[in-house]
Amino acid sequence: MWGGWLPALGRKGARYILLIDDIWSVETWENIRNWLPHVKDSKGSKVIVTSRFQAVGAACSGRDGTDRLHTVNVLSEPKSKSLFDQGVSESQSNGSEKEKVHEEIWKYCGGLPLAIVTMAGLVACKDQSKTNDHYSKLNKLFPEQVARLTLEDVTKILDYCFNDLPADLKTCSLYLSIFPKGSKISKKRLTRRWISESFVTEKQGKSAEEVAEIYFNQLIRRKIIRPVDHSSNGNVKSFKVHDMILEYIVSKSSEENFITVVGGHWMMPTPSNKVRRLSMQSSGSKDWNSTKGMNLSQVRSLTVFGSQNGRLTFHSFNNRIIQVLDLEGWKGMKDKYLNDICKMLVLKYLSLRRTEVHEIPSKIEKLQYLETLDIRETRVEVLPRAFGQLKRLRSLLGGSKNPKKALKLPLEKNKEPMKALRVLSGIEINKDSAAIASLHQLTGLKKLAIYKLNIQEGDQLFKQLLSSIEYLSSCGLQILAINDEGSDFINKLDSMSTLPRYLVGLELSGKMEKPPKWIEDLNNLYKLTLSVTVLRTDTFQLIKNLPKLFSLTFTLTAGKDDRDIVDILEENKLLTDREIIVPPGGFESLKLLRFFATLVPRLSFAVTEEDVMPALERIDMRFQAFEGIYGIETLKSLQELHLSVGNQADEVTKFLVEELKDNANRNYLDDKYATKWPKIISD
Structure with a gap:
């Protein structure tokens, strides 16, 4: 593998810095060193090698007297x-x-x-x-x-x-060995798999999802995993496992024949007994044959990593016992394999995310135990009518956020409700979405995310959808996201007679005229996303007393010729003397404020004796046109201001961004003002 790119380092006049991390043996280092150019040809280039073994360090420092060994000292x-x-x-x-x-x-x-x-x-x-x-x-x-x-x-x-771990937590931690070294792991991907493997179940009145959340947080507190990314509501979105901890877990998992890892970083012995859970971490075609000689008849969980094409013969497995099939990102996944997958009659978890799948066959109705179906970022555009027969399905994940794509529901309504469904995300609703008539039957739904909505007010579906959302909100709906492409539906939400009191997350995007007034009474609301068309002073007044609001976002992507959006923003500014003013008071819990829009109008934080957004720590702004932000030095908790400027930004916008950065730099140079300005990051 080294011969493919290391010789390029020796090209005439080339200079480089090469970092080779965590070499385990002297033999490995010597194989790499043979491909490196001679020190006389390096022209000041550097090769940095790390290892946990002293013998490797000694071998690295033994050539021509030019190499140096640096021993990392322990902490005092x-x-x-x-x-x-x-x-x-x-x-x-x-x-x-x-x-x-x-x-x-x-x-x-x-x-x-x-x-x-x-x-x-x-x-x-x-x-x-x-x-x-x-x-x-x-x-x-x-x-x-x-x-x-x-x-x-x-x-x-x-x-x-x-x-020292409790038994349930031991099992959940061993499950981490499925993932490759250094990988960034989705929290939801992990917890949904725990549930599908029955490692996590309902307990003491808490749902399986709530118990999984508790276990996940325990792993963080015990430093077994470390958070990497957080979502806009402050919750952990993804995490990593320290290499040495993962090495220990993989070794322990192999000893107990809990998970078998093929390929990847870890060189584990081939199991002499039956394989229960198989993690294929090979990235090249050479390693796809490394399962030869293994007894795969008892595999109940199969995960494939790597983006390269490879041949995977499902006939090697016993379709009657596979419960988890995770093929996320595997480019070798084709539509033809779905016939074999639909024979896995006890399958609970199926992820085809980021694969080349085009169509879900009607045979999927045979998967009566299926709990999670993840077809995000695939080419699947519509679900078959048979989808409604999956009575145990808890999570349907479809569509794509970037670029925005949505999954069409079946053209016929379900005869029987899917009462187990908890998450319905990434769907499209239009005039042909007959299945929306049975939406109100999904009384267990916790999250509803409509990526595309295009129905007219006079349509029967318009009334049915409004009625369904109102009813589901009274049943415990916690997250509602609607991207209205022009049906004016989001402007009718204020007519709901029942307060959606259980909402913790609300996202309304489109040409919204004003936010629903009932938002001010959502005492559990943690995350709020509104269209930039309601970016007005009175909107801040409406929501400022929400006690738990952590994240507030104004967003809208408008086309070049979408004059309606520009006109609306101009009208908003006229209401408050051509600028949007963030008033003092309230926002006691708000830590993240974001503006993602083609145009962000002039924004000012009120300068008064009363604090403005006292807990705010970060502002994110992404735009093509920008009219300035003022008064940020008055925000006592603000740490960072992130500015993402589009490639088509005009000269005025670029000037305002540079001026903002210069003001921050000047204040940092003066100790008197050093604590008043946040760090400004732009790209």
Whole structure:
């Protein structure tokens, strides 16, 4: 594999910096080094190699006396204690004796950050009265405290923390071994799979989704996983697993024959017994044959990673027992495979996301146990009538956000309601959507996301949809998103007689004239997205007292010739002397404010003795045309202002952006004003 690109480094006059991370053996390094150009030809270029093994480091520093070995020092005692205390801050006590016990525990970690934060996660999640138990057990593991832990010692600490997990959480953590090293993992992808594997079930009056959320947060608190991305409502969207923790989990999973990993980074022995859960992490065609010789008759979960084409013979598996089939991003997935997939009669989880699938066959009605169907970012445009027969389906995920595409519902209404459905996302509703007549029967629905809506006010469907949303809102609908392409439907939502009191997320996009007045009474609302056409001072007045509002977004993508949008924005500015003013007071919980629109009008934060958006930490703006933002230095909690300027921005917009950045830089140079201006980031 190295021969494909490393020789290019030796081209005449080429300079480079090459980072090769985490080499495990001297042999591997020597194979790489043979392809590198000689030091005399490097012209000041650098190769940086990292390894956890001292022998590799010695081998890397042995050529021509020009290589240097840098040993990374462990943390000092003060830094170790500080890192540990930070990790257990939620469980710190006032007693000096417990502080002393904490000190003894972090000293066993040898100054290694991974060991420190992992142990801190364990202590943070345990009853502090049992801290002495940790101390005595660690004392048996390490009779003598050492300045530097070996790899074996770190494994002992990971083993200790893993064995402390409750049984359900152990299983959920072992499941992480399905994912490749260094991958960014979707939280919802993981939790939905937990549920499909029956690792998470309803418990003590909580739904399976709520229990999965609790388990996921426990893994974060215990430092087994770390958040990477957050959604606009502040919740974790994706996460990663530290390489060394994942290595431990993969090894443990292999020992217990819990998950079998093929290809990828980990070189695990071929199982001698039956494979239960198979993770194919190969990226090249060579490794697709590495399942030869394995007994695949008992595989109940199959996951394929890698974007390259490869041949996968479903005949090797027992279709009668496969419960999870995750082919997300696999370019080898073709329509012809769906005939075999529809024979997997106990399938619970099916993800075809980002594959080349065009059509879902009517045979899908045979999958009577299916709970999750993910066909986002595929070429599937319409669902078959047989879709309505999936009575256990909990999540239907379709369409695409960028570019905006939507999934059409069946042309006929369902005879029997899909009462198990909790998430219906990415759908299109138009005059031919007869299935909308049975929407009100989905009384268990928690999320409804309509990516495209195009019906006329006089149509029967218009009344049916409005009535259905009102009824579902009274039944517990929590997230509602509607992208109205011109039907004027979102302007009729104010006529609803029942308050959608359970909503925690609301997104209304289109040519909205004014937001529904009932928004001001949504005391549980956490995330609100409104069309930029209602970007007015009175809109801020309407929503400023929402107690839990965390994220507020104004958005709309208008075409070049969409003069209606421009006219509406001009009228909005005339209401308040040609600028939008964010008034003081309220917004006690708001931390994220976003403006995603072709044109963002002049925006000013009121300068008064009363605080304006006192908790606001970040502003995001994406636009082609921009008329300026003023008063941001008065926002006491604001940390960052992100500006994304479109390629077609005019000179006035570019000038205003540069002026804003210059003002921020000048204030940073003056200590008197250094704390008043946020960091400004633009692209």
